[in-house]
Amino acid sequence: MHVQHCIVSAPGKAILHGEHAVVHGKVALAVSLNLRTFLELKATSSGKVCVDLPNIDTSLSWDVSELRMLLSASLGEDKETKLLDVELLRRLREFVGITDGNLDTRSMATLAFLYIYLSLFGSGDLPSLSVSVWSELPTGAGLGSSAAYSVCLAAALLTASGAIPAPLKDTASTARWCQEDMELINSWAFQGEKIIHGNPSGVDNAVGTWGGMLRFLSGKIIPLSRVPLLRILLTNTKVPRSTKVLVAGVKDKLNKFPSIINPVLDSVDAISCTCEKTLAEMTSQPITGEHYNVLEELIDINQSQLNVMGVGHPSLDTLCRVTLARGLHSKLTGAGGGGCGITLLRPETDSSVVQSTVQDLRDCGYECWETSIGGPGVQQHSPTSVKDEVMEHLSPH
Amino acid sequence: MHVQHCIVSAPGKAILHGEHAVVHGKVALAVSLNLRTFLELKATSSGKVCVDLPNIDTSLSWDVSELRMLLSASLGEDKETKLLDVELLRRLREFVGITDGNLDTRSMATLAFLYIYLSLFGSGDLPSLSVSVWSELPTGAGLGSSAAYSVCLAAALLTASGAIPAPLKDTASTARWCQEDMELINSWAFQGEKIIHGNPSGVDNAVGTWGGMLRFLSGKIIPLSRVPLLRILLTNTKVPRSTKVLVAGVKDKLNKFPSIINPVLDSVDAISCTCEKTLAEMTSQPITGEHYNVLEELIDINQSQLNVMGVGHPSLDTLCRVTLARGLHSKLTGAGGGGCGITLLRPETDSSVVQSTVQDLRDCGYECWETSIGGPGVQQHSPTSVKDEVMEHLSPH
Numbered sequence: 001m002h003v004q005h006c007i008v009s010a011p012g013k014a015i016l017h018g019e020h021a022v023v024h025g026k027v028a029l030a031v032s033l034n035l036r037t038f039l040e041l042k043a044t045s046s047g048k049v050c051v052d053l054p055n056i057d058t059s060l061s062w063d064v065s066e067l068r069m070l071l072s073a074s075l076g077e078d079k080e081t082k083l084l085d086v087e088l089l090r091r092l093r094e095f096v097g098i099t100d101g102n103l104d105t106r107s108m109a110t111l112a113f114l115y116i117y118l119s120l121f122g123s124g125d126l127p128s129l130s131v132s133v134w135s136e137l138p139t140g141a142g143l144g145s146s147a148a149y150s151v152c153l154a155a156a157l158l159t160a161s162g163a164i165p166a167p168l169k170d171t172a173s174t175a176r177w178c179q180e181d182m183e184l185i186n187s188w189a190f191q192g193e194k195i196i197h198g199n200p201s202g203v204d205n206a207v208g209t210w211g212g213m214l215r216f217l218s219g220k221i222i223p224l225s226r227v228p229l230l231r232i233l234l235t236n237t238k239v240p241r242s243t244k245v246l247v248a249g250v251k252d253k254l255n256k257f258p259s260i261i262n263p264v265l266d267s268v269d270a271i272s273c274t275c276e277k278t279l280a281e282m283t284s285q286p287i288t289g290e291h292y293n294v295l296e297e298l299i300d301i302n303q304s305q306l307n308v309m310g311v312g313h314p315s316l317d318t319l320c321r322v323t324l325a326r327g328l329h330s331k332l333t334g335a336g337g338g339g340c341g342i343t344l345l346r347p348e349t350d351s352s353v354v355q356s357t358v359q360d361l362r363d364c365g366y367e368c369w370e371t372s373i374g375g376p377g378v379q380q381h382s383p384t385s386v387k388d389e390v391m392e393h394l395s396p397h
Numbered sequence: 398m399h400v401q402h403c404i405v406s407a408p409g410k411a412i413l414h415g416e417h418a419v420v421h422g423k424v425a426l427a428v429s430l431n432l433r434t435f436l437e438l439k440a441t442s443s444g445k446v447c448v449d450l451p452n453i454d455t456s457l458s459w460d461v462s463e464l465r466m467l468l469s470a471s472l473g474e475d476k477e478t479k480l481l482d483v484e485l486l487r488r489l490r491e492f493v494g495i496t497d498g499n500l501d502t503r504s505m506a507t508l509a510f511l512y513i514y515l516s517l518f519g520s521g522d523l524p525s526l527s528v529s530v531w532s533e534l535p536t537g538a539g540l541g542s543s544a545a546y547s548v549c550l551a552a553a554l555l556t557a558s559g560a561i562p563a564p565l566k567d568t569a570s571t572a573r574w575c576q577e578d579m580e581l582i583n584s585w586a587f588q589g590e591k592i593i594h595g596n597p598s599g600v601d602n603a604v605g606t607w608g609g610m611l612r613f614l615s616g617k618i619i620p621l622s623r624v625p626l627l628r629i630l631l632t633n634t635k636v637p638r639s640t641k642v643l644v645a646g647v648k649d650k651l652n653k654f655p656s657i658i659n660p661v662l663d664s665v666d667a668i669s670c671t672c673e674k675t676l677a678e679m680t681s682q683p684i685t686g687e688h689y690n691v692l693e694e695l696i697d698i699n700q701s702q703l704n705v706m707g708v709g710h711p712s713l714d715t716l717c718r719v720t721l722a723r724g725l726h727s728k729l730t731g732a733g734g735g736g737c738g739i740t741l742l743r744p745e746t747d748s749s750v751v752q753s754t755v756q757d758l759r760d761c762g763y764e765c766w767e768t769s770i771g772g773p774g775v776q777q778h779s780p781t782s783v784k785d786e787v788m789e790h791l792s793p794h
Contacts, residue, residue, distance in 0.1 A: 253694075259667035260698060263660035267705075270656035297650075301657060304704040308664075310697075314718065321714065 001043045001127045002162035007386055007394070009036040010151035010378040012137040013144030013207040014234070014333045014342055017272040017302050018216070020250050020309055025218055026269040029276060030203045031227070031373040032211040033143055033234060037135035038386065039152035040394040041160055043127060050130035051113055054393050055139065058106050064126045067114070070095055071122045084194055089115060105139055109149060112192040116153050119191075120161045129160065134393035138236050138367065142243065142334035147204030150192025154185045155378045166380060173385030176376065182209050185378055211377025215276065224276065226283040227374045230295075231345035233323070233358065235330070236367040237315035239338025246337045250309045264308050271302050279374075292346045296329040299344055303331035311336030318364055319343070326357045342373070398440045398524045399559035404783055404791070406433040407548035407775040409534040410541030410604040411631070411730045411739055414669040414699050415613070417647050417706055422615055423666040426673060427600045428624070428770040429608040430631060434532035434545035435783065437791040438553040440524060447527035448510055451790050452536065455503050461523045464511070467492055468519045481591055486512060502536055506546060509589040513550050517558045517585075526557065531790035535633050535764065539640065539731035544601030547589025551582045552775045563777060570782030573773065579606050582775055608774025612673065621673065623680040624771045627692075628742035630720070630754065632727075633764040634712035636735025643734045647706045661705050668699050676771075689743045693726040696741055700728035708733030715761055716740070723754045739770070 011032035018028030044050075050061045070091050092114050098107050113131065121127060133152065137145040155177070158164045164184060167175035177185065189205035206214055206221050213227040254261040278294050303320060306312055316332045319341045323330045330343040345354060354370055361368040383391065408429040415425025441447075447458045467488050489511050495504050510528065518524060530549065534542040552574070555561045561581055564572035574582065586602035603611055603618050610624040651658040675691050700717060703709055713729045716738045720727045727740040742751060751767055758765040780788065 257667070257671060257694075257698075260664050260671060260695075263664040263667070267657050267660040267664070270654070270660070274654060274657060297654075298657075300707075301654075301705050304701045304709075307701040307704070308698050312701075314721075317714065317718065321711065324711075 001129065001160050003041070003160050003166050004043045005041070005383075006156055006159055006166055006168075007038065007040045007381040007383060008152050008155045008159075008378060009038045009381060009386075010148040010155070010208040011036050011144075011211055011375060012148050013204050014232075014340075014373055016213070016333070016342075016373065017275050017298065018268060019332075019334055019336065020247065020306065020311060021265045021268040021272075022216055023247055023250070024254065024265050026265050027272040027276075028203075028216045029213055029272050030207050030216055031213045032207050032375050032377060033137075034372045034375040035136040035143070035234065035369055037133060037137060037145065037148035037152050038381075038390050038394060039149075039156050040132045041156040042130050043160070044130055046128050046130075048128055048130075049117065049126075051110065052130070052132040053106070053109055054132070054396075055135050056105055056109070058109070060110060064128055067118065068126055070114075071118060084191060085115075085119065088118065089195065092118075108146070108196040109133075112146075112150055112195045113153055115195055116150075116157050116188055116192060120157050120163065120188075127160070131156065132394045134390055136369070136390075141236055141340050143234075143340060144204035144208060146196045147189060147193055147200075147208045150189040150196070151185060151205055151208035151378050153192055154188035155380070158185060158188060159380075168380040168382060173382050174376075174379045176379045182378065185209050207377070209377045212374055213276075213279065215272075224280075227279045228282040228287065229372050229374045231347070231349070231370070231372050233328075233330075233343040233345065233354070233361070234333075234369045234371055235319055235341045235343065235361050237313070237319065237338050237341065238365065238367060239313055239315045241313075241335055241337035241339050243335040246311050246335045250311060253310055261309070264305055268302060268305050271298050271305070274298060287347070289346075292344070295344055299329045299331045299342075306332055306336055313338045315364075315366075316341055319361065319366070322360045322364060323357055326353055326360070328353075328357060345370075398526065398557050400438070400557050400563050401440045402438070402780075403553055403556055403563060403565075404435060404437045404778040404780060405549050405552045405556075405775060406435045406778060406783075407545040407552070407605040408433050408541075408608055408772060409545050410601050411629075411737075411770055413610070413730070413739075413770065414672050414695065415665060416729075416731055416733065417644065417703065417708060418662045418665040418669075419613055420644055420647070421651065421662050423662050424669040424673075425600075425613045426610055426669050427604050427613055428610045429604050429772050429774060430534075430540055431769045431772040432533040432540065432631065432766060434530060434534060434542065434549050435778075435787050435791060436546075436549035436553050437529045438557055439527050440557070441527055443525050443527075445525055445527075446514065446523075448507065449527070449529040450503070450506055451529075451793075452532050453502050453506070455506070457507060461525055464515065465523055467511075468515060481588060482512075482516065485515065486592065489515075505543070505593040506530075509543075509547055509592045510550055512592055513547075513554050513585055513589060516588075517554050517560065524557070528553070529791045531787055533766075533787075538633050538737050540631075540737060541601035541605060543593045544586065544590055544597075544605045547586040547593070548582060548602055548605035548775050550589055551585035552777070555581060555585060556777075565777040565779060570779050571773075571776045573776045579775065582606050604774070606774045609771055610673075610676065612669075621677075624676045625679040625684065626769050626771045628744070628746070628767070628769050630725075630727075630740035630742065630751070630758070631730075631766045631768055632716055632738045632740065632758050634710070634716065634735050634738065635762065635764060636710055636712045638710070638732055638734035638736050640732040643708050643732045647708060650707055658706070661702055665699060665702050668695050668702070671695060684744070686743075689741070692741055696726045696728045696739075703729055703733055710735045712761075712763075713738055716758065716763070719757045719761060720754055723750055723757070725750075725754060742767075 022028035419425035561578040
């Protein structure tokens with residue numbers, strides 16, 4: 001192994017504007033969400049590969065020798081493959097005991113880990129190692145938790161295998177990989193996403209890798225060069241929803257009322273473009289209150305447009321009402337119909353207002369985090385730079 | 398006088414779809430609101446002209462001789478004039494004691510009455526009469542109460558003067574005038590509206606006269622031939638608002654975000670057209686639940702679009718939420734920012750649901766009426782056909 005120990009993290013993802021409209025060929029803006037997934041990798045001499053996923057109460061361990069048997073002679077030739085190794089995947093599904101309908105988080109996480117581990121190390125000796133992953137992200141909430149996991153796996157295992165160098169220098173607390181290495185991380189993370197999701201858009205792993213913001217249009221993903229870091233609240237209404245049903249509902253409405261809904265999609269497209277322009281200005285000019293006024297107005301308008309599309313929910317109306325009572329503006333993020341919402345905080349928003357708002361939302365039965373969007377993508381951490389509460393989960397005493 | 402006694406009524410007005418969009422060249426649908434203004438006219442031999450307006454605690458009386466002095470020789474030549482007699486209006490303002498800034502309801506109502514009375518009777522003897530007006534409409538709520546008043550004045554005074562015949566036959570309970578007579582009523586009612594409002598669109602008096610529904614586009618008013626009568630709740634949130642400020646707000650938003658707001662106006666235009674088409678179908682085909690589903694969906698969509706335009710209000714969100722909890726769909730009507738909203742009732746909506754909803758809304762501090770839209774315009778009533786509670790206000794014992 002090329003490293004004895006490394007800690008990496010990757011952010012989650014939120015849709016700032018353009019959810020649903022993107023399905024109909026309009027722009028969406030995806031941003032990194034600074035609720036991060038952390039992965040600690042340690043080389044061991046136990047002859048075992050151990051995976052700890054405390055978020056989902058999962059602790060697995062295999063002998064290196066049994067994993068070796070899953071490899072065929074043809075494996076591990078091309079670490080940069082864009083295509084999934086279907087034969088390896090079939091064997092892993094059998095090994096993990098996954099039947100076709102079984103898509104639970106634990107099985108998918110195991111499958112993605114073993115696939116990347118065996119693909120990257122299969123051409124040489126399989127190393128003994130332990131991997132521990134802790135995420136600040138809720139799972140299944142449309143916040144890219146699986147992509148953040150895949151990005152962490154890819155970054156740590158590629159680094160451990162020597163395919164890319166560890167970027168962290170002695171004195172630094174965090175460090176990022178160069179563009180080329182990030183491209184490799186992203187392509188392996190995308191493999192992980194494919195294993196977990198079947199047919200992912202690639203947006204989530206791209207955000208997890210590059211961070212910041214990216215523009216997504218007709219399947220094309222364009223990272224935006226510079227965006228400001230924005231303070232937000234991320235709220236999970238915990239109302240379950242089906243993305244498929246919601247997407248189908250918008251399509252039905254579009255088919256039923258094309259003359260009414262098509263302009264709505266155009267309007268949302270313009271919201272994304274106006275937001276992108278405003279954020280670009282905020283990095284090239286002094287940031288003013290007016291910039292935040294515009295961002296707030298765009299949030300309000302888009303939230304109403306999402307209601308027009310029928311993907312709102314009373315729990316989201318409550319989120320908007322409760323935060324507006326504190327002068328803060330919110331919209332749903334992702335599929336809607338419940339799920340999560342984001343609330344923009346202004347630079348001058350007092351922490352007492354933030355705390356009161358968080359409490360109001362928790363009183364509604366929601367989960368709520370103070371975090372930020374637009375922050376860095378995948379990075380390596382020195383152990384001392386990681387928050388104690390995270391380290392506690394990664395390496396419990 | 399050509400009649401000794403007559404009772405007339407005219408409906409209020411609600412905007413079904415297209416408020417605000419109409420300011421920017423899009424279609425609006427105005428409908429009659431069956432909260433009516435009733436006027437009773439009696440010929441007397443008192444030598445006096447008496448006006449009773451119990452809604453605003455107003456009881457006025459003038460000697461016919463003092464009113465005669467307000468007339469100049471040139472008056473009363475042309476009963477169909479489209480232009481206000483500025484000289485008469487000036488004298489009346491002085492007589493009533495109106496200074497320029499004074500636009501209170503009582504003064505405006507007095508002015509409109511005296512202007513139409515003197516214009517219609519000025520060429521002959523001024524008759525002694527008493528006029529009593531009672532309205533079910535709240536005033537100043539954008540529901541066309543001044544137009545309903547003007548339409549009643551015009552219909553009763555034109556009938557009393559013999560300019561048009563009384564349409565009521567012996568055995569009938571209500572009757573309407575012929576098209577030509579209604580045009581005359583409408584034109585005099587428009588004069589009343591001009592006196593009260595300065596620069597009215599003419600929509601309110603047209604709805605008060607013709608009833609049903611009319612399409613308003615770029616200043617052109619087109620009555621629609623047939624529309625179904627729809628049961629509704631009319632709710633007054635009692636939140637005061639300034640139409641001028643709200644209209645200016647939409648214009649500002651349009652100037653600030655043209656690419657976002659122009660499609661919204663297009664979408665609202667399509668809502669009005671789709672609604673008009675659906676209502677037309679409901680008069681030419683058997684009415685189905687699907688027709689009501691469409692009407693409900695259009696209401697929800699337009700309400701969200703009005704929120705996009707920034708003319709919503711928490712009180713209106715509450716209206717929508719409270720009624721939706723009973724399975725009913727609501728939108729603001731008119732200027733928004735508070736003011737009034739309408740809630741569609743389905744034919745099968747049980748009266749217990751209606752009563753519960755009305756109570757819920759009253760518990761919010763709102764006024765709420767169960768009424769209908771699309772009903773008849775100005776009509777003459779036999780005394781026995783008028784509800785006792787209305788007669789009680791018109792001719793108290």
